[in-house]
Each structure stands twice: as C-alpha cells, then as structure tokens.
Amino acid sequence: MKPDMERIEQHASFGGRQEVWRHHSRALGCAMKFGIYLPAAALGGQSCPVLYWLSGLTCTEQNFITKAGAQAHAARHGLIVVAPDTSPRGDDVADDPAYDLGQGAGFYLDATQAPWAQHYRMQDYVARELPALVEQHFPAGAARSIAGHSMGGHGALVTALKNPGRYRSVSAFAPIVAPTRVPWGEKAFTAYLGQERQAWRAWDACELMATAQERLPLLIDQGEADEFLANQLRPELLQAACKAANYPLTLRLQPGHGHSYYFIASFLAEHFAHHAAALVDDRSGKG
Amino acid sequence: MKPDMERIEQHASFGGRQEVWRHHSRALGCAMKFGIYLPAAALGGQSCPVLYWLSGLTCTEQNFITKAGAQAHAARHGLIVVAPDTSPRGDDVADDPAYDLGQGAGFYLDATQAPWAQHYRMQDYVARELPALVEQHFPAGAARSIAGHSMGGHGALVTALKNPGRYRSVSAFAPIVAPTRVPWGEKAFTAYLGQERQAWRAWDACELMATAQERLPLLIDQGEADEFLANQLRPELLQAACKAANYPLTLRLQPGHGHSYYFIASFLAEHFAHHAAALVDDRSGKG
Numbered sequence: 426m427k428p429d430m431e432r433i434e435q436h437a438s439f440g441g442r443q444e445v446w447r448h449h450s451r452a453l454g455c456a457m458k459f460g461i462y463l464p465a466a467a468l469g470g471q472s473c474p475v476l477y478w479l480s481g482l483t484c485t486e487q488n489f490i491t492k493a494g495a496q497a498h499a500a501r502h503g504l505i506v507v508a509p510d511t512s513p514r515g516d517d518v519a520d521d522p523a524y525d526l527g528q529g530a531g532f533y534l535d536a537t538q539a540p541w542a543q544h545y546r547m548q549d550y551v552a553r554e555l556p557a558l559v560e561q562h563f564p565a566g567a568a569r570s571i572a573g574h575s576m577g578g579h580g581a582l583v584t585a586l587k588n589p590g591r592y593r594s595v596s597a598f599a600p601i602v603a604p605t606r607v608p609w610g611e612k613a614f615t616a617y618l619g620q621e622r623q624a625w626r627a628w629d630a631c632e633l634m635a636t637a638q639e640r641l642p643l644l645i646d647q648g649e650a651d652e653f654l655a656n657q658l659r660p661e662l663l664q665a666a667c668k669a670a671n672y673p674l675t676l677r678l679q680p681g682h683g684h685s686y687y688f689i690a691s692f693l694a695e696h697f698a699h700h701a702a703a704l705v706d707d708r709s710g711k712g
Numbered sequence: 713m714k715p716d717m718e719r720i721e722q723h724a725s726f727g728g729r730q731e732v733w734r735h736h737s738r739a740l741g742c743a744m745k746f747g748i749y750l751p752a753a754a755l756g757g758q759s760c761p762v763l764y765w766l767s768g769l770t771c772t773e774q775n776f777i778t779k780a781g782a783q784a785h786a787a788r789h790g791l792i793v794v795a796p797d798t799s800p801r802g803d804d805v806a807d808d809p810a811y812d813l814g815q816g817a818g819f820y821l822d823a824t825q826a827p828w829a830q831h832y833r834m835q836d837y838v839a840r841e842l843p844a845l846v847e848q849h850f851p852a853g854a855a856r857s858i859a860g861h862s863m864g865g866h867g868a869l870v871t872a873l874k875n876p877g878r879y880r881s882v883s884a885f886a887p888i889v890a891p892t893r894v895p896w897g898e899k900a901f902t903a904y905l906g907q908e909r910q911a912w913r914a915w916d917a918c919e920l921m922a923t924a925q926e927r928l929p930l931l932i933d934q935g936e937a938d939e940f941l942a943n944q945l946r947p948e949l950l951q952a953a954c955k956a957a958n959y960p961l962t963l964r965l966q967p968g969h970g971h972s973y974y975f976i977a978s979f980l981a982e983h984f985a986h987h988a989a990a991l992v993d994d995r996s997g998k999g
Contacts, residue, residue: 438974494784648724650724687783
C-alpha cells in the first residue's frame with residue numbers, strides 16, 4: 426500500500442477520518458509519527474488543500490489532534506490537516522533532560538552542531554520531506570498553509586518566510602517571534618547552531634521579515650495572561666519588524682487567555698477561516 | 713471565599729472560563745476534583761442552567777474538559793457544564809489493579825459491600841452533594857440535565873431514572889445500558905453490590921425503564937465500529953426496554969465510529985442542542 430508507512434491510528438471524525446501514521450524519515454534518520462485529518466472529500470478521493478500545524482515544546486503529534494477541536498473546522502472547510510511530531514525521536518537520537526532542548530524541542534531548524542546535527546533536521550522534514558510524502562500518498566493538492574503554537578508558531582513563521590512560493594497563508598498562536606533575543610531561543614540556538622550568533626539570524630522570524638520575498642496573509646493571536654508573554658514571546662518585536670518591512674500583520678491580544686490549548690481552541694475557528702480564505706476560495710476561483 | 717473548596721485550574725475559554733476545583737466530599741469521604749465551565753453570562757453573575765457530564769472507565773475530571781470540545785457548545789448555549797471525577801480517590805480508598813473496578817470505575821452507584829461501601833457512594837455524590845455544592849457556590853439555576861459516555865452513559869441514564877423531577881433531559885454516548893447482563897457490569901456489581909442479583913436491578917437502566925415516573929428527552933449515539941458494542945453496550949436492550957415502557961428514545965447508530973473522544977466530539981454539538989432545548993428554551997418561555 427504505502428511502503429515504509431504504517432497507519433497506527435484511525436478514527437471516524439466529523440464525517441472524515443483522523444489518522445496517525447508512522448514512517449521512516451530520511452531527513453531525520455529515525456521513525457516519525459504524524460497526525461493527518463482527511464475530510465470527507467479527501468476520503469472520496471478529491472484533492473484537498475493542506476494545512477500544516479507545528480506544535481510547541483514537549484508536544485508530540487497527539488496534542489493538537491486530541492485537544493484543539495481542529496477536526497470540526499477542517500471538515501467544515503474541506504482541509505487536510507497534517508500535524509507532525511516536534512523533533513526526531515528514539516534511543517539513538519541525541520537528547521537533553523531539559524524540556525526545552527532535544528527530543529520534543531526541535532525548533533524546526535536544521536542543526537549544524539554535534540551531537541545534534543545528525544538527526545535534528547526538522548526544517549528539512551516539515552518543509553520538504555513531509556509535504557512530498559503527504560502529496561504522494563494522500564489526495565493532497567499543492568495548496569499549502571502553515572500554522573503553529575509557541576515553538577511551533579516560530580516554526581510556522583520561519584518555514585513560511587524561508588520558503589517563498591510554498592505556502593498561501595500563515596498563522597500562529599503565541600509564537601516565539603524572536604528566538605535570537607529570548608531565553609528559549611538562545612539556549613536552543615547555542616546548542617543546535619553554535620556560539621556564533623550571526624548563524625542564528627536565518628532562523629529568526631523578526632530577522633527574516635526584513636528580506637521577505639512575498640506577503641502572505643498573517644494572523645497571530647496572543648493571550649495577554651500568557652506566562653511567557655514578556656520573557657519569551659514578545660510579539661511587539663514582530664510587530665516592529667513587520668512595520669519596518671511593510672509586511673501586513675494581524676496581531677490580536679486576547680485578554681485573560683494563557684498559553685494552553687484552551688486558548689488555541691477558543692480562536693482556532695478563526696485561524697481555519699483565515700487559511701481557508703487563502704486555500705479554498707482561491708481554488709474555487711480557478712474552478 | 714468558598715470554604716473547603718480550592719480552585720486548582722482556571723483557563724479563559726470561548727468567552728467564559730474552564731475551571732477545576734478540589735473539595736472534600738462528605739458523601740465519598742475523600743478529596744474530589746471536578747471541572748466546571750462557566751459561560752460569559754455566569755461570569756457576569758447571571759444564573760445559568762447546568763449540564764452534568766459523567767465520564768467513562770479510567771477517566772478523571774480531565775478527559776471531557778480537554779478532549780471533547782465542549783466549551784464551544786456550552787458558550788453558544790449559555791450552559792454551565794460540570795464534569796466530576798469517576799470514583800473516590802486516595803491512598804486510603806479501596807482499589808483494584810484492574811481498569812474496570814475500583815478507582816476510576818465507580819459506576820455511579822452506592823456500594824453496599826466491603827471494602828467498597830465506605831467510600832464508593834458516587835450516586836449520592838453526583839445526584840445530591842455535587843449539585844448542591846454547584847448551586848451554592850456558582851450562579852447555577854435549578855434547571856439540570858445529565859449526559860455521559862460508556863460507564864458515564866450508564867450513570868446518566870440511571871441517575872435520571874432514579875431521581876424524577878431533578879433533570880430536564882438526558883443523553884449518552886455508547887452507554888452501558890444493561891449492566892446486569894454484560895461483563896463490565898457483572899464484575900462491578902458483584903464487587904460493589906454483592907452476589908445477590910436482585911439488588912443489581914436498581915442500578916440498571918433497562919430495569920429502571922419499566923417503572924420510569926417521567927418521560928425526559930432521551931438521545932443516545934452509538935458508534936457502529938465500537939469494539940464494545942456487541943459485548944458490553946448492547947443498545948438493542950435499551951431500545952426494547954423503552955419500547956415496552958413507551959419511553960421515547962432517539963437512538964442513532966453512527967457508521968464507522970468507535971468508542972473514543974473523536975466519536976464524542978463529532979456529535980457533541982447535537983447533544984448540547986438537545987439539552988439546551990430542554991434547559992434554555994424552557995427558561996426563555998418563562999421569562
């Protein structure tokens with residue numbers, strides 16, 4: 426059926442199906458899991474646009490598919506949703522006891538430093554290997570969008586900015602927008618990319634904004650009661666970078682909201698509408 | 713503020729707030745946790761109807777509040793939703809290594825047999841102590857409905873049938889409808905209620921249906937791909953009991969669906985609409 430790929434979960438869900446697959450990743454050199462939601466149209470063989478979701482620190486492919494309520498929205502808009510794990514995994518993959526480095530904390534970059542460089546090539550995985558796999562094995566069209574949460578919001582922004590022409594829209598919940606200037610990013614980038622800060626700039630959304638080659642619809646929600654807001658997330662830095670680059674940004678501060686999936690679930694319908702406007706309406710316009 | 717009660721979680725959610733509280737239960741003789749969703753109206757002090765949700769085997773107060781997507785529906789209809797844990801808990805509470813007996817498997821009954829009788833009084837807790845607590849400490853009106861999943865579907869049916877006048881509507885996902893005739897129920901009832909099967913009948917929805925004193929709106933969804941369907945759930949027994957008692961039942965068999973929260977999430981909007989029609993529309997009619 427699908428060589429080197431094994432379906433390890435399948436659940437009927439909102440007229441479609443939530444599946445989890447395991448496969449060997451060439452980019453990462455290990456077995457990886459990803460969740461994929463197939464709306465009814467995709468189960469019927471119809472080509473559908475794809476929204477990629479990148480999760481945050483400590484997450485696996487399970488968090489988003491079990492806690493966000495995403496399937497209702499994906500079904501409504503006819504979108505395939507792909508949610509990969511957040512790092513390479515396995516006993517022979519480098520790790521660190523801290524929650525914010527190593528397994529569960531891949532930061533969606535391609536590491537250059539030992540011992541990380543061998544497996545930590547998450548950018549290669551999420552931007553190239555995984556889309557190719559999805560488009561080969563599922564009824565997925567070439568229209569892609571990307572979104573994420575926290576470390577995964579950083580991943581969504583950086584992946585969209587580094588790969589012009591590959592995504593139609595981008596959004597994030599509580600993203601790490603300036604990893605070169607906050608503790609989570611400084612720790613991870615020192616390990617994965619080395620002491621030389623000049624090399625970090627290629628993985629920082631605020632830095633990449635200055636040379637952005639396209640203008641994608643960009644929506645960001647940030648909880649005002651998020652415990653990481655002032656120290657790790659600092660959305661005002663992205664706001665300034667977007668203003669300097671004349672990049673249109675919709676940044677919404679949400680009173681009372683924290684950093685959890687309760688926050689994501691509360692506004693996810695609007696993120697799906699944001700992406701569907703770029704993915705589905707555009708496709709209809711061509712039909 | 714609220715003596716003997718401690719709020720251990722609070723999350724902004726869909727314009728309202730998801731909270732988790734810990735308190736000492738007199739009925740159970742131990743500390744208990746419950747989730748409570750307060751819609752915007754309740755946060756503003758307005759009295760709201762309450763939907764009680766009873767979870768299934770192995771669950772805590774967390775499963776429903778993190779996986780079902782219930783908050784969106786509760787917010788839309790202006791309902792408070794209360795989701796208790798599934799049994800008494802603690803080192804001094806009787807337990808069993810099996811997943812289907814003891815802690816996490818209270819079956820919403822009042823046990824009569826040692827060692828269970830001391831703490832396992834879940835019916836007293838969910839039908840009396842918990843509603844009194846909720847109505848004392850939160851802006852909860854006296855309009856109540858009740859729903860549940862699997863063991864909690866049994867709990868919802870039995871609690872509604874045993875307490876005429878206390879609930880406006882009832883619904884269940886994949887309920888255990890005839891515990892006296894299926895392995896899960898036979899094992900639990902033998903332990904909690906003893907060998908004498910006559911005593912079991914007071915805790916079996918199919919048995920209670922024959923003497924039901926009121927007719928509540930009753931909605932049941934059952935997945936056709938549920939692994940427990942033929943052996944443990946047997947909805948046809950409830951269908952026959954309802955027919956014999958002339959009790960109106962809406963039983964829907966859902967093709968392809970299993971026993972998980974993916975199934976619950978897919979149809980939960982319709983269960984909320986079912987309860988809101990009994991709780992909110994009725995209230996509006998009086999206003």
